[in-house]
Amino acid sequence: MSAERSTIAQLSDQLADAVERTARAVVSVHARPRMPSTGVHWRDGIVVTTDATVKREQDITVTLPDGRRVPAQLAGRDPGTDLAVLRIESGALPVAVLGDPSTLKPGHLVLALGRTGDGGPRAAFGAMSATGGKWRCWKGGELDLWLQADVTLYPGFGGGPLVSPDARVLGINSGGLSRPLTTTIPVSTVNRVLEHLLARGYVARGWLGAAMQPVRFSDAARGRIGIEQAAGLVILSVEPDAPAALAGLMLGDVIVTIDGKALEHPDQVLEILAGDVVGKTLALKYVRGGKLEHADLLVGERPRTRR
Amino acid sequence: MNPAYLAEPADWLRDSVVQVRQGASAGSGLAWGWDLVVTSAHVAHAGEVDIVLPGGECRRGIVRACDRARDVAVLSVPGLGLPAARRRAPSALRPGEVIFAIGHPFGVQRALSAGILHAVGPLPEGYPLPAPQRLLPWVQADVRLAPGNSGGPLADAEGCVIGLSTMIVNGLALAVPSTAVEHLVRAAA
Numbered sequence: 001m002s003a004e005r006s007t008i009a010q011l012s013d014q015l016a017d018a019v020e021r022t023a024r025a026v027v028s029v030h031a032r033p034r035m036p037s038t039g040v041h042w043r044d045g046i047v048v049t050t051d052a053t054v055k056r057e058q059d060i061t062v063t064l065p066d067g068r069r070v071p072a073q074l075a076g077r078d079p080g081t082d083l084a085v086l087r088i089e090s091g092a093l094p095v096a097v098l099g100d101p102s103t104l105k106p107g108h109l110v111l112a113l114g115r116t117g118d119g120g121p122r123a124a125f126g127a128m129s130a131t132g133g134k135w136r137c138w139k140g141g142e143l144d145l146w147l148q149a150d151v152t153l154y155p156g157f158g159g160g161p162l163v164s165p166d167a168r169v170l171g172i173n174s175g176g177l178s179r180p181l182t183t184t185i186p187v188s189t190v191n192r193v194l195e196h197l198l199a200r201g202y203v204a205r206g207w208l209g210a211a212m213q214p215v216r217f218s219d220a221a222r223g224r225i226g227i228e229q230a231a232g233l234v235i236l237s238v239e240p241d242a243p244a245a246l247a248g249l250m251l252g253d254v255i256v257t258i259d260g261k262a263l264e265h266p267d268q269v270l271e272i273l274a275g276d277v278v279g280k281t282l283a284l285k286y287v288r289g290g291k292l293e294h295a296d297l298l299v300g301e302r303p304r305t306r307r
Numbered sequence: 308m309n310p311a312y313l314a315e316p317a318d319w320l321r322d323s324v325v326q327v328r329q330g331a332s333a334g335s336g337l338a339w340g341w342d343l344v345v346t347s348a349h350v351a352h353a354g355e356v357d358i359v360l361p362g363g364e365c366r367r368g369i370v371r372a373c374d375r376a377r378d379v380a381v382l383s384v385p386g387l388g389l390p391a392a393r394r395r396a397p398s399a400l401r402p403g404e405v406i407f408a409i410g411h412p413f414g415v416q417r418a419l420s421a422g423i424l425h426a427v428g429p430l431p432e433g434y435p436l437p438a439p440q441r442l443l444p445w446v447q448a449d450v451r452l453a454p455g456n457s458g459g460p461l462a463d464a465e466g467c468v469i470g471l472s473t474m475i476v477n478g479l480a481l482a483v484p485s486t487a488v489e490h491l492v493r494a495a496a
Contacts, residue, residue, distance in 0.1 A: 006315075006464070008405055008464045011464075012463070013404070015404065015405065015423060016401035019401065019402045023402075034433050035431060123402040123403045123424070123449065125403070155433050
């Protein structure tokens with residue numbers, strides 16, 4: 001053995017330190033048959049895991065790093081972003097040290113951690129593959145950053161943290177959001193969803209109660225109405241007593257702007273509704289009978305279907 | 308000594324790695340002592356085997372001991388003439404430490420693959436392995452192994468062997484702890 005540690009041995013030590021330090025806030029979540037999943041002690045008494053690994057809402061337990069198994073209550077879940085939040089006893093554990101994943105670039109080294117039962121932490125290693133800005137995943141939720149890592153999520157790793165070599169938690173790893181790479185739900189998204197889940201147990205999403213599709217305007221129509229944009233959204237149906245109906249919208253109306261922003265694609269409406277808009281009023285402009293009209297629409301909460 | 312990367316410890320260790328051939332099966336083996344090679348029992352479990360040295364020369368090996376349950380075989384190889392690999396108990400390592408494997412994946416001679424230590428101990432429930440085998444102590448590594456790695460070394464960042472590569476389960480590399488190999492070697496002596 002030499003007194004001087006080689007570069008690779010130093011990296012090795014650093015990675016093992018990052019695993020050891022982060023693992024103090026990493027728990028095992030027993031909320032499905034057979035293999036448990038992983039959770040992160042995000043705030044005092046609050047454990048974050050993935051929605052997909054929580055298969056039952058009662059009789060959930062959590063194994064702490066010291067091997068103690070404690071009861072946990074489901075505080076809320078959001079299938080859209082694949083997050084679930086559990087409450088455990090307060091003061092039981094140190095909380096995770098959170099980092100800033102917005103500075104990640106392809107090539108940055110990362111670790112994934114798992115805890116599957118009363119054993120020690122489990123680790124996997126790799127690099128960031130792709131990073132980017134906010135995106136909407138196939139489950140419908142909006143994630144603040146596109147984080148794809150070339151790191152293997154072994155059985156039970158879902159709900160565990162993505163960790164930087166300096167022992168910062170960068171987000172929660174989800175096995176179900178995309179393949180073959182590992183998708184990470186970034187810290188800021190977890191924090192945002194966490195507030196909703198702790199307040200009411202779910203994430204309220206905005207609702208208009210109208211179906212619409214894009215429709216193109218002819219040059220002549222644009223000139224006659226007095227608008228610039230190439231397309232609008234024609235209303236195909238309006239649910240009775242829904243926000244759109246209460247605002248006076250009818251079949252055949254063509255929405256052209258919301259709060260002054262031109263609308264040409266339904267995704268733009270979904271984006272508006274994904275934000276914190278429930279209970280807020282949107283100013284709409286729409287075309288009816290060849291004339292531009294105005295309406296104020298009070299956004300409702302999308303009715304929740306039972307899982 | 309300040310090897311910047313794994314090349315230097317890998318070079319030392321590669322001098323102790325042989326190929327083991329028995330019939331159609333080919334795996335890896337590791338020089339463990341004077342004229343002594345260890346490998347996986349599923350690579351060589353009885354009788355005589357062909358040993359290909361790092362320089363390409365061939366030797367005959369005789370299976371001296373075999374533990375099918377632990378999947379380790381001990382071979383005596385007259386005229387081996389290779390340095391015995393340095394060893395370390397896997398319990399001395401922490402999850403996250405850099406490790407590497409040397410072997411002959413798909414016949415590629417003495418190839419290196421690198422990763423980290425995943426865990427040491429039995430596999431959790433949910434891995435598709437029968438219970439007695441699942442509950443044995445394993446060196447578990449996040450490293451890419453392939454057929455042909457079996458019986459070859461898994462080593463730490465300093466080139467000390469912590470296990471013998473045995474199999475891949477759900478993408479996870481499993482190796483027999485060096486301490487269990489040593490146990491069988493002593494029992495066979």
